[in-house]
Amino acid sequence: MKKNSTEWISIGTVLGDTNIDTFFFNLKNHKAKKGDIVTTESKVPTEEGKVVPVTVWGKITSIESTNQFFPREAAQELTNSNIDIRDTILPTTRDELICKVLILGYTNNLDINNINRLLPLNYPVRPAANVKYPASEEVQKMLITSLNSKHPIFIGSLLARAAVKIRVDADNLVSRHFLITGMSGSGKTVFVRRLIAEMLKLLFPCLVLDIHGDYLGFVQKQKKFFPNNKIKLFYPKLSVNSEDKEIIYTLIQKLGKSLTDPQNDYLNTLLERIDYENGASIVEYINLLVARSRDFITERNSNTKGRSNGFSHFKASTMYVVTRSLREVSKKLVKMEQTNFKHRNKMKNLNFEELPDPVSEPEKIISKGQLSILYLKGYESLPASAIVSILLEALFSHRQEIQEEIPPFLTIIEEAHNFIPSRAENKDNLPSVDTIRRLISEGRKFGTGIAIVSQQPNRLDSTIVAQCNSQIFFRIKNQSNQRFVRETSEYADKDDTNQLPNLANGQAIICGQIVNFSLPVQIQFDEHLLNDDIGNEDFISTVDKWNDKESVKQRKKFAKAFSNISDNDIRRPH
Numbered sequence: 154m155k156k157n158s159t160e161w162i163s164i165g166t167v168l169g170d171t172n173i174d175t176f177f178f179n180l181k182n183h184k185a186k187k188g189d190i191v192t193t194e195s196k197v198p199t200e201e202g203k204v205v206p207v208t209v210w211g212k213i214t215s216i217e218s219t220n221q222f223f224p225r226e227a228a229q230e231l232t233n234s235n236i237d238i239r240d241t242i243l244p245t246t247r248d249e250l251i252c253k254v255l256i257l258g259y260t261n262n263l264d265i266n267n268i269n270r271l272l273p274l275n276y277p278v279r280p281a282a283n284v285k286y287p288a289s290e291e292v293q294k295m296l297i298t299s300l301n302s303k304h305p306i307f308i309g310s311l312l313a314r315a316a317v318k319i320r321v322d323a324d325n326l327v328s329r330h331f332l333i334t335g336m337s338g339s340g341k342t343v344f345v346r347r348l349i350a351e352m353l354k355l356l357f358p359c360l361v362l363d364i365h366g367d368y369l370g371f372v373q374k375q376k377k378f379f380p381n382n383k384i385k386l387f388y389p390k391l392s393v394n395s396e397d398k399e400i401i402y403t404l405i406q407k408l409g410k411s412l413t414d415p416q417n418d419y420l421n422t423l424l425e426r427i428d429y430e431n432g433a434s435i436v437e438y439i440n441l442l443v444a445r446s447r448d449f450i451t452e453r454n455s456n457t458k459g460r461s462n463g464f465s466h467f468k469a470s471t472m473y474v475v476t477r478s479l480r481e482v483s484k485k486l487v488k489m490e491q492t493n494f495k496h497r498n499k500m501k502n503l504n505f506e507e508l509p510d511p512v513s514e515p516e517k518i519i520s521k522g523q524l525s526i527l528y529l530k531g532y533e534s535l536p537a538s539a540i541v542s543i544l545l546e547a548l549f550s551h552r553q554e555i556q557e558e559i560p561p562f563l564t565i566i567e568e569a570h571n572f573i574p575s576r577a578e579n580k581d582n583l584p585s586v587d588t589i590r591r592l593i594s595e596g597r598k599f600g601t602g603i604a605i606v607s608q609q610p611n612r613l614d615s616t617i618v619a620q621c622n623s624q625i626f627f628r629i630k631n632q633s634n635q636r637f638v639r640e641t642s643e644y645a646d647k648d649d650t651n652q653l654p655n656l657a658n659g660q661a662i663i664c665g666q667i668v669n670f671s672l673p674v675q676i677q678f679d680e681h682l683l684n685d686d687i688g689n690e691d692f693i694s695t696v697d698k699w700n701d702k703e704s705v706k707q708r709k710k711f712a713k714a715f716s717n718i719s720d721n722d723i724r725r726p727h
């Protein structure tokens with residue numbers, strides 16, 4: 154390493170047994186913490202048969218403290234006789250601190266051109282060697298050089314050492330897929346906003362599926378913080394395309410009553426007979442189905458001998474049930490649209506646009522430097538899944554075409570268990586599962602990276618999760634989710650996963666291809682990106698400022714007047 158490594162503070166001594174993966178050392182009191190990066194000088198044989206001095210780098214994964222001069226019996230004696238240890242001759246300063254270090258690799262002290270490049274260690278470290286606490290800038294240099302990234306992006310600092318800034322590799326982030334998980338409130342969305350802020354600087358297009366309005370802060374702050382970007386806010390439109398018959402069928406079948414075989418038969422006949430305009434709204438199409446079905450029923454009932462409209466083999470009751478079910482579906486969809494509208498209406502200062510047709514105008518959704526936010530609040534999982542499936546299928550096929558109409562882009566799927574539930578949970582056969590599975594297995598070639606964000610990784614489709622080659626784990630207390638992390642992540646080591654329940658908000662273990670070894674990180678919190686209109690839920694203040702609406706006041710007044718009348722009524726009941 155550099156000459157100034159002599160200035161690095163000496164913090165301990167390597168213990169007897171060493172190998173090429175780990176070593177233990179005796180730590181001076183309070184000189185390092187779990188998660189810290191430390192070094193020790195060593196020598197390794199080269200391929201040319203020389204022996205070169207190297208600096209071995211490692212991460213403290215655990216610390217244990219023992220005091221051999223303080224046997225258990227002494228503790229028992231102190232407890233029973235109510236004596237303070239300071240009133241005895243027992244030593245209080247002989248605690249032995251033993252650190253376990255996971256070796257990350259070595260840097261060659263003589264190779265001036267590659268002085269910060271980390272190489273895999275192939276010879277054990279020296280027992281009794283000095284362990285040092287490297288300067289923050291040197292740790293940072295080593296991390297960034299060994300990341301070997303063309304586009305490193307800043308996400309936060311090393312958990313154990315705020316002065317060490319951590320960057321991840323943006324190229325890996327957008328060309329592969331990654332999973333962000335942790336319990337509610339642990340910091341997932343704050344992290345995604347940090348990533349988006351960095352991707353926007355690189356003018357990389359991003360698409361976010363936002364259920365709660367967590368990303369609307371970008372729109373509010375666009376002028377001030379993202380003057381070179383376009384930020385678009387869309388509300389969903391369920392539209393039909395000729396290839397989507399399956400989706401319409403699923404939607405009708407799953408949102409309405411469950412249909413018998415003859416009823417399904419009739420529904421199929423309706424779908425086949427009645428054409429729709431490409432890109433038209435599904436609600437309009439379903440209303441058209443209802444109107445035409447009513448006509449068919451009338452025709453069928455008044456059918457004169459010899460004339461057949463092809464429906465005579467259906468019972469009138471079958472046709473009625475299907476028509477009613479279609480009307481219910483249409484009503485449900487309209488209700489969801491209205492709920493979404495109501496939420497949008499609360500944020501009058503924001504400009505929401507109807508989602509453009511991704512087949513004919515994909516560039517309105519994905520273009521260089523643009524962040525597109527699809528605001529899905531109010532939609533149930535099935536229609537939300539259908540919307541996402543139609544959208545992603547269309548965008549993906551544009552990327553597959555030789556004549557690329559849109560640039561590579563990153564999709565962020567918040568509350569992903571709604572779109573890619575595990576096999577056991579996917580009772581509704583959500584159409585987005587197949588779409589995202591396909592995207593995730595083929596997307597690498599076409600630059601359609603996906604970020605999956607969920608509180609419950611064990612409820613996600615396992616095929617999709619297995620394809621995520623970077624993971625960001627925030628606090629996880631739930632046992633089965635912890636087990637899931639241990640079993641699925643090939644990158645996180647046992648000491649990392651043991652730490653998961655104790656992480657605070659905004660602290661995460663980052664592992665996989667976006668970093669070169671797993672790191673505990675304190676994520677940078679961009680407070681300015683919070684959505685001012687929603688903020689954190691503050692129901693107490695809402696009640697404090699509460700004023701009844703005029704209609705409620707009228708009803709209360711009426712109720713009071715009515716109760717006065719009954720109080721004045723002195724007639725005895727009979």
Ligand SMILES: Nc1ncnc2c1ncn2[C@@H]1O[C@H](COP(=O)(O)OP(=O)(O)OP(=O)(O)O)[C@@H](O)[C@H]1O
Pocket residue numbers: 335336337338339340341342343344608658659660675676677678
């Ligand atoms: N890096 C951080 N630094 C400081 N505070 C943070 C950080 N990350 C999160 N927080 C705090 O925790 C709150 C919740 O974070 P966030 O919205 O990211 O949680 P989440 O994991 O997305 O939760 P949910 O699953 O409920 O959506 C933030 O509003 C903030 O107050």
Ligand SMILES: [Mg+2]
Pocket residue numbers: 341342343367
């Ligand atoms: Mg969130």
